[in-house]
Amino acid sequence: MVTTLEHGCYLINGNTLVPDDAEAAAVLASNGVSEDAAKSAKENTIAYGILKEHNTSGNMEKLCVKFDKLTSHDITYVGIIQTARASGLEKFPIPYVLTNCHNSLCAVGGTINEDDHVFGLTAAQKYGGIYVPPHQAVIHQFAREMLAAGGSMILGSDSHTRYGALGTMAIGEGGPELVKQLLGQTYDVDMPGVVAIYLEGEPKKGVGPQDVALAIIGEVFGNGYVKNKVMEFVGPGVEKLSADFRIGVDVMTTETTCLSSIWQTDDTIKEFYEIHGRVGDYKELKPGKVAYYDGLVKVDLSSINPMIAMPFHPSNVYEIAEVNRNAADILADVEKRARVSFGDSIEYSLQDKIKDGKFIVEQGIIAGCAGGGFENICAAADILKGHFIGNDRFTLSVYPASTPIFMEVVKNGAAATILETGAILKTAFCGPCFGAGDTPANNAFSIRHSTRNFPNREGSKVQNGQVASVALMDARSIAATAANQGVLTPATEFDGELKKYKYHFDSEIYKNRVFDSHGVADPSVELQLGPNIKDWPKMSELPENMVLRVVSEIHDPVTTTDELIPSGETSSYRSNPLGLAEFTLSRKDPAYVGLAKEMRAAQDALVEGKDPIAAWGELKGVMEVIGKKFSGVNNDNVGFGSTIFAVKPGDGSAREQAASCQKVLGGWANIANEYATKRYRSNLINWGMLPFVIEEGELPFKNKDYIFLPGIRDAVKNKDEVIKAYAVAGDSITEFELKLGNLTDDERQIILDGCLINYNRVK
Known part of the structure; x- marks a missing residue:
């Protein structure tokens, strides 16, 4: 299904893999690759080319990178701007987008969340940025729709800053790295290794991007195979995937601990840019005739089945069918893992999830940068059509990743199909991904097409005796489970039709609501600081x-x-x-x-x-x-x-x-x-x-x-x-x-x- 190579490999003409072993020289020669071409093959990856264009050091072993654009959300941009202000910031030197998709709800009462939003708006006006109001779009969907460009680089203060499927090398880092970019400094890093993610075959019906992503994470996380490296997606299987499917896999590369990701691009991605009115930002990207990779992850798409990442990590991966066959043993293993983290502070058991031999869950969520895409929601609607989620404990919430997506599923009828099942459709919000929305009941089990399922990530508080469990699944299998009123069900058991829906992007939504300075700063604007917004305290230098x-x-x-x-x-x-x-x-x-x-x-x-x-x-x-x-x-x-x-x-x-x-x-x-x-x-x-x-x-x-x-x-x-x-x-x-x-x-x-x-x- 997913396998790795112990050493590097060559890729010839985008299709032929040659492991870097004792026979490599002969195989390369037989394919017309000269010795000189083999020696320079490391420079022929897509990643190397993009990094070279953005490196300012003149030394490709010690990179000093300047990014094209920056993006942050409302639990990071205040601290970033406060830090930059303390260092003399006068103007954003490159496009900087401030989105509002994390603190969209006033979760703790008072005015502090909306105070942050007003601070963000006045900062965008004062320093020449772009401000996306709450509920318009989650940070990464807005970046896909409006910021990504072929061959460019984006730095974001969120770990899931990944736009590789669109030809943009994006990196998620802590706020201080964005501060450096705002002050004209560089992102300094050793040249990362580049690992080929070689896709072949085609996904079977009912298998979605989260299934592919979880299969990859399960293979490479534990051994650190791609840690701090760039994952470069190549191979004949890429063209078999839609743009939304690629995006859904790509965003989850963060959970492998890789540095970044990039994909070969084609007419499917060109069409994505056309749909969004930005065809000029498309760029064809592919490896050179012979490219060398520091490792290889080979993915047979046709062999992947619906997957589930059991609590409490995206790498704790099983096939859903296996969980249904061996639920008692697998749940016992989850309980054992939980004791390592929770200790004796709380009683934690999942055995009550097995009823009459079936695995029962209490909640389903399809949301955020991973799950809230157009195709995921439409596929879920197809699977849910004609069913209802029941009036017992099971609930289902669906969050389109942006208002343009929300509008389109309203227009094509998918929204109505979802709502009539008893599910709830909500606005663009990242809350379910980090514990600020749809927190389950104590001891409940939630299945989510989101990015993470760490302990406490769903909002429970172990120190108060409250704990729930989150498992990651694809929207398709979440919908199949919802149609089965909470009985864990893989989407491959759905025997109806999964239709292909045409997406129409309405750019007027953002034109009418998003503030865009077009890079023009207005120093006369006063930053509006609410009472909760504080400066950083003074800090001492390192003593002797x-x-x-x-x-x-x-x-x-x-x-x-x-x-x-x-x-x-x-x-x-x-x-x-x-x-x-x-x-x-x-x-x-x-x-x-x-x-x-x-x-x-x-x-x-x-x-x-x-x-x-x-x-x-x-x-x-x-x-x-x-x-x-x-x-x-x-x-x-x-x-x-x-x-x-x-x-x-x-x-x-x-x-x-x-x-x-x-x-x-x-x-x-x-x-x-x-x-x-x-x-x-x-x-x-x-x-x-x-x-x-x-x-x-x-x-x-x-x-x-x-x-x-x-x-x-x-x-x-x-x-x-x-x-x-x-x-x-x-x-x-x-x-x-x-x-x-x-x-x-x-x-x-x-x-x-x-x-x-x-x-x-x-x-």
């Missing part, structure tokens, strides 16, 4: 020596950004750094905030010229132990802060707040065996935090121990490969080693200055 307290120790195999800073109702506080910080690790380690504040109090006292030991008395004994070995350490050359340990933190969202909240609480570092994503590590660096790596094995410290880092400032400045550290517990002090990994010169200076804001102020 550092005392860290370990304030959380997490041994889960992977820690998501949802666990570092919860989503859902907390999103409304993302315009208030100190207010939001109160939620840090609240659903994973509720003691964290209090422990971190104790160390922040010591650092605050130090900055104010007061005695840090008076602010946090436990430091007296710690400093005495350190002083016996390092006699020169005193208040003039030391800093105090906190750190967390996690095995593999940062999977999931691009949200910078996963790092910034730690920083404003006095965090100076993370310690990990590895980082799940580049974007989380970049967030740490941009907020002046040390991204330490420690070798796997027994830790030399435990939670609430202290770590002393002598000469840490010089170690960063001098690019030391190994950082000497000392664990302080009671009267003992134990030496161990940490590493920082590769850092650019600018990244080192950002850490030295204390954060990106300070770095830009110094510049």
